[in-house]
Amino acid sequence: MVSQGLVGERIKMIRRQRGFSQAQLAHPELSDSYVSLIESGKRTPTPAVLELLAQKLDCSLTYLMNGVTAEQMEELELGLGFARMALDNGDIAEARRRYAELLEDSNLAGLASMREDAQYGYALAAEACGDLLEAIAVLKVLYEQSTEGRTAARRVAIAIALCRCYREYGDLQTAVKVGEEALGIASSSPAWDDDLVELGSTLLSVYIVRADFLCARQFSKELLAAADALGTPRSIVAASWNAAVAAHEVGFDEEATSLLERALALHSENGEPRNLARLRSAHAKLLLRVAPGEVDTARNLAVRALRELKESSAGTSAIARCHLTIARAELLLDHPAEALEHALMAREIAIAGTNRTVIADAHLVLGQAYWLLRRDEEALAALGEATRSLELLPSTQATAEIWQTAAEVLGRLGGHEASTAAYHQALACVGL
Template structure:
């Protein structure tokens, strides 16, 4: 729909109020300049727009967009409500409110508000588990975003897209998005920024999930060094977090625990202010970091399984008060199941893992494979060998389909060992060993 131009609106308001161009211009501007603006031959600076809005008794927003203040206020309230719903974990409610703004014809004339709604809508879709739609929205945002205009937001959009692609199981695409974005920052001399560290962390996570541990180890060291050089608490937190993940994969669990503790301290865990005195960390990120820490405790210090379970129980209670989606909730339930298994309570572990699987549905996601693996281990402890073989086969197949070759190799190996222990026919066990070797590149 065609809209009035800025110049046409100024002219219409001036005539309606019965004043001349000279009267509107006096004393700050010239009447010839007003004429050029009204004929759309000049674009006034924001300060001039503010001045003209005062003289014409309207808002600067109306002059620029043609949208009345009442409509702007209504859209802003809807956006605020959507943001609150997203932070409180009401993903579907948030999605509906963001969609309401996007469907409003007046939003087209309010680019900043429209972009906020599109960004929030994509995050709400991710939190609701609608990854395909979230990816479509984020791809459109990355195509339009400018690192020159807002580097931090540009990086956030690319990190979110890489994360959603990995959650869907398309790890190579997740690597490509983060790698291309990081390469762009390095080429433009913006590699020593928080944005570069956060993109590096996203790339590191993708490398680990793909099984590229050599590159992951190299990048982890670079991230920590870069973050220490920058000095930002958030950058250091992200670097320590990912370095803890690498340590876990390498089996260096105590190092991982120490790194995760440093990340939690920087994030302002337990209600303390973040180390840099900035705003509190996103509750979703803080919950994820606590889950990582609890998982490392389970592996590094089995005697602390009770402490890990208490922390995960606390996270489970808090996670619904954040913008956590079903994948984060399922991840927490899966680690809780792992803790219950370590504490000798496999029946409770089975119940928790099955809750996680119910949340995730049948899609071959990484979170689904993790839950199946933990469920299989708990079934073994309960003596339910047939069920264990069934779910471990599903887990290994999911991981192999999603290019998580290192984890797939481990899952096939665990299955082969279980088949050998149960006295199953030789052929299935040999097939599992072969698939483990294939995933390991042998």
């Protein structure tokens, strides 16, 4: 929204610089009293009047409205474009730097829409860099701000990003609150469109992470029905993706594979690189779980996904997870040295961020690789780091699985007391 007081001040300043009186500026189209009221902030000029005054004062309409010259506006737009390009191309640190510089530019202060673009982009870059707390702080402010002048698509995009960041950080209660509130499912069934199906899929992923499989299964059916009714590739991919995960978690592996392959096939035709790479990584992870005979296929798929993730805006957590998928495939192929290499890369990436689940998982896979290489002391140290990280995490299905694997490896290493404690933690995570 343009502040009428600031507009009036700018008109008054330029009028004086040009050596005009109020009567001279007003004549013949306006009255000098009307110009006086505008300059004092007591009247809001119409767009037509603003355009007329800009012509009379020989300045840009943009400057009168926002205090920014046309040249400054062009520079800001160029800066936003370069920041977006850096993020899309996977140069996430550069993107974050560029967005931060834009937000420090005083010329952006009066440009609400452009400033929001920069804030949103900065939050996505911070998330991609693994700084979830910073991303959450910025997105929370955007989410709670007035939605006046904001498009419906941007409102949903902010909710998706905030829900996703809370999920990745492990604050599942808040993630669910944001997702359900933005969908409005507490009061009525959403009027589904592509954006809302994607938001619903993000919310579904939170139900899965917190092991609420009954709710996840029911909600996934609603999402799939909505996507089929819309018939758009974007909605079908979004719904099928996490519906596949929900199906796998309750033992419907054939259905899970079919849904994920459908999503991958559709997205391969017209999807954007970031999500296509993440889908390949998810497919590789599922193959490792449900098709032990296709370990080579899973590894090759994950290797391709890793290359694509590095060239997209997917971010550090997705890259670290893909390294861990490759490491697990190498473990199954009895290649512990190769597994160790990928696990070390995953740990290095993970500890630079704030995704505590990935940090714990990286230490776990390291422990498995060290154990197979008969480096028992290093295996115990890595597993100790894994359990210390796990103790800071909420009770979810993912943490239960990590606790269980840690218990198994600790038992093989002779740490029976620690192994028993880890088994108890795994059971506690699933409410047993």
